[in-house]
Amino acid sequence: MTEETLNGASIGAGALLSVLREGPARTRTELVELTGLARTTVSQRLDALLRHRWVVAADTSTSSGGRPAAAFAFNRAARLVLAADLGVTHHRVAITDLGTTVLAERTADVPIDREPESTLAWLAQTFAELLAESGYDLANVCGAGIGLPGPVEYSTGRPVSPPLMPGWDRFPVPEWLGERLGVPVLVDNDVNIMALGEHWVGYPEADQLIFVKIGTGIGCGIISDGRLHRGAQGAAGDIGHIRVVDADEVVCHCGNTGCVEAVAGSAALAARITASGVLAKDGRDVVRLLDLGDPEVVHLVRQAGRETGDVLASIVNFFNPGAIVIGGDIAEAGEHFLAGVREVIYKRSLPLATRHLRIQASKLGDHAGIIGAAVMVIEHVLAPQAVDTTVVV
């Protein structure tokens, strides 16, 4: 540990890179002022970062009209990231840069309930094709991030008793895929990576954020102090089986009654709409009927929003988030679902907890997953300690 510190951490090349990632291009003089390091130390670390292409020379304009000073910026094009958001039937696969810009992407409908090897072999092949089509090479890739539709033990990247993909239980996804790709592979559940994506790109100022995904199931990802909170076993945010009041007659697939996803999830909502006399097979049908403005459908969607809001009101009191972001087709298809959520949260939560609370629809929509998968890799690869181990100063 050196005496030179920034926010309490020693300032190696990795910390210097973090300063450049979080701000505009900086001159040597500015970096000396920002870090308190000696000018020769700043120069040594910059040289090392330049050699590894993490940093590039940038244009600067000087207001004084003198000769522009050399400035340096984080090089978002230094490496590529492979990102995949695997769903139960629908997948999105992409290549991004280090700033989460999508450089190439593909979607596909392939059921995930087969054995993991076939889905992952398909994924490795799709990554290879995307790289080849866009003129990139695996040698430029720094890691792969994968989101799966089920519980994942983050430390090992292994799915744990995933109900919708039972053949994947404890399968070593990072090792299997890492062997074929030759890069580190990180795996998390789909809702966690969506929360990461929304926080990084959509709501970077909201350091206490709850991302709620409304699908057949209902789950949430928790950003606490700007970081994903996964819980002791990676099960944090599994709110789908919290009980809604006055719904005891509804039986959930988990064996309990009145669970919020069995009452207000998209499949439950489609069933309620069908029972009211309008045929709706699934969430897509619900969105289509919402677009048509059917008043009974609007009423039932708003009611599902209220029931979800009932669960979220307790979470607001407990966690005091600055933002609740709601994703999933139905929540994104107009304001009806959100209106129901807002109605109950503002009525039921403590005034102090809702004073500055924002409740909004997802900004990234169906891209939240791949953006978040890329963020997971970027945070891992560009963590100051990780950079320090690879950059020789």
Ligand SMILES: [Zn+2]
């Ligand atoms: Zn349940």
